Amino acid sequence: MLLVLCLRPLQAAGFTLLLLLSLASATTVRTSTPVMGWDSYNYYNCYPSQDIIETNAAALVSLGLSELGYTYVTTDCGWTADARDPLTGQLVWNETLFPSGAVALGDYIHGLGLKFGVYSGAGYWQCGSTDDPASLGHEALDAQSFAAWGADSLKYDNCYANSTTTAADYTGTVSGSPMRFDTMYNALNAVSRDIVYQVCQWGVGEDIETWAPPIANSWRISNDIYNAWRSIWRITNQVIPYARVTSPTAGHADMDMLIVGLQALSTYEEQFHFGMWAINKSPLVLGSALANSLTPAASLAIVSNKNVIAINQDSLGAQAELVRRYTTAQWDLWQGALSGGRQVIGLANWYNGSQSVTVDFAADLGIASAVAQDAWTGDSVGTLSGSYTTTLQGHELRLLILTNVVNATAGIQEPVAYYTAATQATLAGNAVVVDCPSGQCLPAGVKVGDIGEGDTAASVTFSGVKATTSGTKLIGVDFINYDVALDTAWALGDNTRNMTIAVNEASAVNGERFAFPISGGDWYDTGRLYVYVDGFVAGASNKVVFTSYNSTVTWAPDLVGFEVYEVN
CATH class of the missing domain: 2.60.40.1180 (Golgi alpha-mannosidase II)
Known part of the structure; x- marks a missing residue:
């Protein structure tokens, strides 16, 4: 079985361990590089049809995209009848939308030399409608159906996880429960067909990088992409910490489907979007209407760029x-x-x-x-x-x-000294030392939190900071930010927290602002951001102050410490 995950993080360390132990004996077949293909959702929403799927599949071939690696064709939400078969309990395709049925659709796609992708979810209903049954409680039966239809991949979503009325619940007790995705994983493992498992759990909860890799080829780390430039910033800031996890054997972080060709971005923005997904080894799944010449030629040129595709499909599998x-x-x-x-x-x-x-x-x-x-x-x-x-x-x-x-052997950055926020700084306002679980908040093992939001006095001040020479220095800031944008993702969220760093300034507000991305899978998982800051003087008399950029309304990230570098 081939596995690709589009999911959300776990909520309890003990449960993570039990899950990993339960999977220790499982055998999975993985794709060594990120999956490439086309999905109906971004353009057609939850309103697919046989004609839509077939004409777009044919366009993958006629446009030469299949030769570049775009081979998986997925019918997203909206394909089901409004009830299971009353006799067998099986999922049923909507006969009005798909008059020839699933097997014929799969045969058509396979006849083009492509792969047949299907869709369901781990909740009560599929996304898009409370009439479309999902797979909760029917995992074994549905996995058998997928295999019987000739499916090559399954996108497994997370709508209606907690109730039959709330489509996207980011805080419920079972939202994104890894056990539900593990149940379908085991069901797929029991059938006699290799199926790519694309878990679309959106990154709800914590520690996705801990429990997802054992069962998946890739794992969704964000809320849905939106047809706007701000989505590119939001998702890029969320994928950054997973560079320490991704590999051909551990799988890849899924940044969601591409909006190239939807005429929501400029040409440079479409290049940026496609290139950022490529270097971060995200699956490259097209979402525009390929049929009837509805995708602009400039957009097709972007997603057809062989050099950029080769970066994404590189055998080393290393995320930038x-x-x-x-x-x-x-x-x-x-x-x-x-x-x-x-x-x-x-x-x-x-x-x-x-x-x-x-x-x-x-x-x-x-x-x-x-x-x-x-x-x-x-x-x-x-x-x-x-x-x-x-x-x-x-x-x-x-x-x-x-x-x-x-x-390089010369001219590289060399560390001068490290400073720990909890033990070597003076705290002001509500800033407070926070104990961390063993082995977290590294390298110091403790952190300083509550910097900002309504507290203009909150600050972390280091005195006696050493610099060999005067001027601009590189500093590596160890920070923690898990302020993940989920329900605010399409409006206000950007997955960053801003912090001002002032060196030898009369006032901290004169410092420079830096946007700190998500640091990891929870509020104790440290990331490091390397930035240049001016104002240092030679010697050990420098004062460095960290504050929230806009302390009256926003938080800064939690601070573990920082390291000063000099060029050798």
């Missing part, structure tokens, strides 16, 4: 990492390992307008020199070393594929 964030300038620097000693570098401009950006290859990337190719154009950028400066257009993601990489 955020290595620098420049919040005031609003751009990120990403770095990811590729097979054969190659690397991918991403320069991500979140700013609305164009801007010049500079990367120090040794200090920022640990590279002395490399031969670079622009992934989008295929053009050679030449041999790069020292500083690389380029201009990015508004919302552009520049992707460079590096070969002949020579690691």
Whole structure:
């Protein structure tokens, strides 16, 4: 059985252990690279039909997309009749929408050389309607049906988890329960057909990276993508911590389906979206209408880019990492390992307008020199070393594929000293030391919380901070943020918490703001953000103050500590 997860995190460490133990003897077949395909939901919502599925499947072939790897064709929500078969209890396809039935639809898709994907959910109803039965309590029977229909994949959703009336419940006691997804996993394992298991649990709860990899090829880590640029920021900030988990054997974080081709984004934004999903090794699932020439040619060119697809499908399976964030300038620097000693570098401009950006290859990337190719154009950028400066257009993601990489031995960042917030700082306002469970809030084992929101006095001040030379320094901030946007995801949520860092300023409000992403699977899982901060003086007399960016209305992330670096 092939497994792909689209799910939410677990809520109890003990239960995680029991689940992992229950799966220890399970044998699963995994795809070594993220799944690629097409799903009906983003354009057709919960209103699919036989004609819609067949014409879009045919378009995958006629447009040459199937040859690029887009092979899984999934009929999303809305395919069922409003009741199970009264005699057998089996799920029934809506005869009006799908007059030929499931087996014929699967045969048609298979006849095109594609894979047949079906959809259900772990709750009482499928998403989209309280007339469409889901699989709760019928897992074994439904798994047998999926296999009998010739299904190659199952997208398994999480609607109506707690009741028959609330579609998306993010706080209920069984919302996103891993046991429900484990039940379907075991049911699929019992049938005599390999089926890709796409668990779509949205990331509800905690510790998805702990319990999902044993049963899945990929795992959804966010609420649904929305047809707007802000969704790209929200989901990107949520996928960052999973770089330490993803691999061909542990699976990949699923950032949701692509909105390229839905005419919701500009061309640069569509490139950014597709490229960010690619370097983070998310499944690449198209969601636009491919039939009847409804997807613009420029969008088709983006999702057909062989260089970017190759990054996503690279055999090493390594998710890229955020290595620098420049919040005031609003751009990120990403770095990811590729097979054969190659690397991918991403320069991500979140700013609305164009801007010049500079990367120090040794200090920022640990590279002395490399031969670079622009992934989008295929053009050679030449041999790069020292500083690389380029201009990015508004919302552009520049992707460079590096070969002949020579690691730097000089000019790289070296740590000078580490400072722990709970023991080496002066706390003001409501800021308070919080004990952490053993083995968490690393490296210090404790953290400082309650920084901000209604408390303008809340701050964490470090005195006597050492710097070898004066000027701008790289600091690595160990922080904790699990303020995940779920019910607010389509409106206000962005998965970040802002913190101001002031060095030797008369007032902390004069410091620089940084947007801290999600750090991990719970409120004790530490992440690290590397940022440049100016204002240091040589010696051990520096004062560094951390506060909430807007302490009257928002929280800062919890603070574990920070490390100061100097270029060797």
